[in-house]
Amino acid sequence: MSSNLLIMNVSIQWVPPFQLQSIQLSSCILGPQFPPWLQTQKHVEWLRISNAYISDTIPDWFENVYSRINYLDISHNQICGKLPKFQESNATTHSRYLYLNSNKFEGPLTPFLSGVEELDLSDNLLSGNFPLVDDNIDITFVVLRLSNNNLTGDIPKYICKMMALRVLDLSKNKISGTLPWCMGDLDRLIVLDMTNNNLNGHIPSSLGSLQYLYSLHLRNNMFHGKIPSTLQNLASLNILDLSDNELTDIIPSWIGEMSSLQFLTLRSNKFHGYISPQLCHLSTLQVLDLSHNYISGSIPRCFANFTAMVANLNAELTEIRYPQYTEKMLNIIKGVELEYTSTLRFLTSIDVSNNHIVGEIPEELMDLIGLLSFNASKNHLNGSIPEKIGNMKALESLDLSRNKLSGSIPPSLSDMNFLSYLNLSFNNLSGRIPTGNQLQTLNDPSVYMGNNQLCGPQISKSCPSDTSSDGHHHDQHVLESEERLAFYTALGPGFLVGFLGICGILHFKKSWRYAWFQFVENTCNNLLVAVALKAAWVQRK
Template sequence: MFVFVSLLLCMGSFINGGLTSRYKEDTGMMVTRSCYDEERQALLGLKANLVDINNTLNDWGHKEKNDCCQWTGVGCDVHTGHVTQLDLSSSYGYVLSGNISSLLSLLPRLEYLDLSGIDFQFNNIPNSLSSLTDLRYLKISNANLSGSIPHQLANLSNLLILDLSNNFLSGPIPDSLGDLTSLTEIHLSTNRLEGVIPTSFGNLPRLIELDLSRNLLNGSVPDFVRSTFLRQLDLSRNKLTGNLPNSTGKLSNLRYLDVSSNSLTGVIYDVHFQTLDVLIYLDLSFNSFELNLSSNIGFKLLTIKLQSCKLGPTFPMWIQTQRQFAYLDISNAGISDHVPGWFWDLPPRLRFLNLSSNDIKGMLPDMALFFEDYPGMDLSNNKLEGMIPLLPSKLAALNLSRNRFSGTLSFLCRIDAALTFLDLSSNLLSGNLPDCLKKFYKRLVVLNLSNNSLSGEIPSSLGFLSELQALYLRRNAFVGEVPTSLNNYTKLRFVDLGENKFSGNIPAWIEETLSELYALVLRSNRFNGSLPSQICFLNNLQLLDLSNNMLVGNIPRCFGNFTAMATRRFQDDITSHSYSSYVATLLNATSLGATKYCPGKDGGFVTCFTDEEALFIDNALVAWKGTQRQFERGLYLLKSIDISSNKLYGKLPSEMTNLRALISFNISNNKLYGEIPKHIDQLRYLDTFDLSRNEFSGNIPSSLSQLTLLSYLNLSYNNLSGRIPTGTQLQSFGYTSYSGNPQLCGPPLIQICGPSPPPAIVVGKKDAEKDGDEFWKSYYTGIGTGFVVGFWGICGVLFLNHQCRYFLFASLNSMKDWIHITTALHFQSLHKKFRW
C-alpha cells in the first residue's frame, strides 16, 4: 500500500512538471517557486493522521496558501526548495494527537524533526523514520510513545541530537545507537528502559550530553574514556550497581554529574575528581557511597547533593574549600559532630541548605547573614539545643523540627514575609503565638508547631494566613475556642488541633469555607456540644478524628453522606503541599523565581529562573487496631472515622453503611445502643472496626462475617446476645473481641450455645394487634367447637346406648355416696380435735 501511494505521488509530481529550477541558468538568480508536490502531499498525509483541536495547522492545504514552505512549522531549503525542517512541538499541553504517519519518509531531505508534545496515544515509533538519512535532529519527547526504540534508527548516520525523553518506551537501549558517532546529545530519560547501558556510549567521541535518568537500567556505569567532550552526565534514578569508575575523573569538560538514586557503592576519592576543574553540579545522593576527600580538590561546586552518603562521623572539612555553593545537601550523612564556626559564614548566593537527619550537636550561632535572595534552610532531626538565635531575615523555608530548641517564637518577628514553609515541631518551645505570624499571609503554605509546650489562645490574627494548606498545632497546651477568623482558610486541606485544651463547640462554619478539607483532627481536647451536621457537607473529607472529647447527642444521619468515603477514589496529591524552597525576588515582584543553572546551546550553563518547589507530606496519628500509628506517605489511602471516647448516645444510623470505602471505624467508649446495622457488610473494605464499651444489644448480624478484609474487631463490653455467627473471619479473632457480653456464646468464647431457637418473627405494632385479634378469635372458636363436640358426643352415647346410660348413672350415685361419707368423717375428726 505504501509503495502504491508513493508511486501515485511521484506520478502526480511528474504530471505536474515537478519543481522548476530555482535558479535561472543564465543569471544564477533565485526564483520563487512552490514546494515539491510530493512533499506537500506527504505533509497533508501527516495532518490527516492528526487530530488538531485548536486548528494549529489550519493553513496546511489552504487554497490561498499552496506553498507548503510557508505552512506553520515547516521550513525549506532556500536553494533547493526541499522541506528540511518540521517543528510541530508544543509546550502548552497536547493540542495535536494521533499517530506518526509513515508518509514522513517522503520528506527525504528532512534534517530537523520535532514532534514533542503531541499525544501519540501510546503508539510505537515507526521504523520508517530510519529512511530519513539526512536527519540531524530527532526530537519526540513528552509524546506518549510506547514500545521499544527501533534499532533501525542506527541508519541515521548524520544524527546529532536524539531526544525521546518523557515517554513510555520500554525494553533495552539498542547497542547499535553507539554506532552513531556524530551524536552530541542523547536524551532518553523518564520511561521504562531496562537492561544495561551500552558500553559503546562511552566511545562516542563527540558526545556532550547524556541523560538516561528515571529508567530501570541495571549493570555498571560504563567508562566514558573516549567521550572527552562530555559536559553533562545524568544516570540518576535507575538500578545501577558497582562503583563509580575512576575514569570519571578524567572527563575534564564535565560540568554536570548526577548518578543519584541508584545502588552504587564504594569509596569516592580525590582520583574521581582529579581533572574535574569545571564541575559545578554534583549529585551522588541516595547511594551507598563513602566519601574520603581531601581539602585539595580543585573544583568549585555550585550544587552539592550528598544525601545518604557517608561523610561522618566528623564534619567534612573539604567543604571549607567550597565557598561558592548555592545548594548544599549533606543530610543523613552520619555526622555526629559540632558544626565548625567557619561553616556558618554561608555564601550570599545560597539557595538551599540541608543538614537534617544527622546527630549534629551544640547551639546555633547568631546568623545575621545577608543573602542576595531568599534561601531555604533545613536543620531538622538533629541534637541542636538552646534558644533559637538571630536567623537570616531572608528565608523562604525554615525547618528546625525534631531538635531540642527552647524559648519562645519571638524570633519569627525578625524574618521577612517571604516565608512559605515553617516547621518547628517536636522541640521544647513555649509561650504564646505571636501576632507577627500574620505577616506571612502572602506565601505561607505549611505551618507545623506540633509537639511543643506552646500555650494560650489562638490569636485571631492567625486567620490572615489565607494561603495556608496545612495547619499543625498538635500536642501543645492551647486553650479557648477555635477563633472564627480561621474561616479565611479557603485553601486549607489538613487541620490537626489534637491533644490540646481547646473547648467550646466544634465550629459550625467549617463547611462554609473549608471545602478543600480532607483531614480534620480535633482529638483529645475539651470540645462539647453536639456533632455539627455541617461537617457532613465536607465532600473531600476522608479522615475525621473527634475522639476523646465531651461531645453529646446522636450521630447525625448525614454522616453517611461523606462522598470521599463512599468511593474508592484515591488522590495521592492531596496529602502533599508544594512550597518554594527558594525565592529569588522580592515579594512585590510579579513572579517569584529561583536561580537555576540550565544547559546552554554552547555547551555551557546559563542562568534560568523558575520556582524551585519542595513537598511537605502530611502525617497523622490514628488509632489503628487498638494502638496509635503514624501515617505519612500512605495517608491518602486511609479513610477513617474516629468519634470514640465521647458521650454520644442513640442508635448507630444505618446510613453509615453507605460509606463503602471506609477502612477504619471507631465509635468505642460511648453510650450508643440498639442493634448493629444488619447491612454492615456493605462496608466491604473495612479493616478496623471498634464498637466496644457501648450498650449495643441484640444478635451480631451474620453479614459481619462477609467483611473478608477485616483484621481488627472489638465488640467487647456491650449487651450483645446469641450465637457468634460462624465463619472463619469472625472465629479468627481472640475472645477479647467479644468479652463483656454475658449473653454471647459460641467460638471463640467458652460459653456453649444451646439449641438454636426457631427464627423469631419480627412484626410491627399494627400487625401484632391484628395477629392478636385473630389469635383470640381462633381460641374462642376452638373452645366453642370443642364444647359442642364434647357435649353432643357424650349425650348422644347416653341416649342411644342404655347399658352405658345405666353404668354412667350408677357410677354417679357411687361417687355421690363416697363424697358424702368422706366429708362426714373429715368433720367428725375436726370436731374431736378442737374439743380436746
C-alpha cells in the first residue's frame, strides 16, 4: 500500500490475523509510535515503512524480530535513539539492503556486517569513529552512505578491501587524516564524495586508477599540493569538484583532454598562472568555476568552443547513475550560493571572478547563447562591454562589477528576456543606461553605483541630452511669449491710428458726418422699436 496517504488507525493491542513476508507501507501514516503490531510478524523478509510519520525510538522487540531481515527501509522518519543491532543473516543466497537514513539516530556506528550490499545511514546524528571490523568478515558493500553526520577520526584502511564498492559517500562529517592511498584499489568505484570534512595532505595519485569513476567530490577540505596528473586517465569522469581547498598549482593543461568532463570547479584555492587554451577542448563542459584564485592573463577567446553552453546537449547525460546517490554541486548564481541536485544537468555557468584577469571580454563569448550565468567580477578587465551581449538571451545572472570597463552599456542588454540579476557597479561606464523589457525590473540603483558618468532614471540622474532637450523647449516658450508681447504692443498704436483717421475724416467731410450720425440714429431707433414690441408680446402672454 506504499505511496498512498492511508492512515493505519488500529489499536495498540491489535493482533493481525496473518503472517507476512513482505510489508510495504511507505508514505502511509503509521506514527507517531513505532507500530507495535509489527512484532507479531515473525517471517518478514521485506519491510518498507519509510516516510511513515514515526517519531519514536526503536522498541526492544525490534532486534529479536528483524535483526536478520533482508530488506529494511525505515528512512525519512523522525526515529531517534541508538541504532538497532543487526545479526549476520542465515541466508546466503540473498543480499541485504538497510536504509535507515534521514532520521535522528545518535551515538556510534554499529559494526558492519557481511552480506549487506547497500547501507544508508546518512542524514542522522551519529558520532564517533568508524567501527572496528573483524578481519575474517567479508564486507560486500556496493553502496555505503554515511553523509551528514558527526563522524570523526580517520578513514579506516579496511574500506579499501570493499572491492565491490561503487558509491562511497562520507560527505558532511568531521573526518580527518589523509585519503588512504589504497583507495585506488576500488576499481569499480563510480562515486567518491568526501565533501565537507577535515581531510588533509595530498590528493592520492592512485585515484587515477579508478577507470569507472564518474564523479569526484573533494570540496571543502584541506588538501594541498598539486592536482595529480594521473587524474587525466579518468576517461569516464564527468564531475570534478576540488573547490575550497589549499591546492597550489597552475591549472593543468591536461584537464582539456578529459573529454567526458561536464562540471569542473576549482573555486577558492591558490591556483595561479594563465588559463590554458587546452581547456577549450572540453566541448561538453557545462560549468566552469575558477573563481577566488590568483589566475592572471586574459579570458581565452576559445571559450566559445564550449558547445554545451550554446545548447544544453548534455541534459540527459548527467542523470543519476546510481539509485541511492543523487549528484549535487554548489554554484553561486544571482549572488547566492545554491545547491543543485536534480536540476544540475540543466545548469550552465562560467565563473572567473575574484582573480587577476586582464584584457577585454572576448566578443566570441557572446555566442554562448545557452549560458545561464556569467561572473567575471573583481578582476582587472578593461575595454567595453561587447555590443552583442544581447545575443545571450538565456542569461539569468550577469556580474561584471569591480573591473575597469569603460564606454556605454550596450542597448542590446535590454533584449535579454530572463535576466534577473545584474551587477555593473564600480567600473568606468558612461552614458545613458538602457531601458526596456527585462531591464525595467532591475531598478536597484546599486546595480550601477560607482560609475559616475552613467545617467538615466534608474539612478535618478538626468543625461546631458535630456538637459539640452529641456532647454530647447524653454527657449521655444520664451520666443512665443515675446512674440505675443510684440503683437499686443503693436495692437495699441494701430488701433489709435485707425481711430484718429476715422474721426479726422468725419470732422473735415460734412456729408460723411451727417450720413454716419443718421446711420447711428436709425440703428438705435430700430433697436428701441424691437425691444418695445418684444415687451408688449410678453405682457399679452
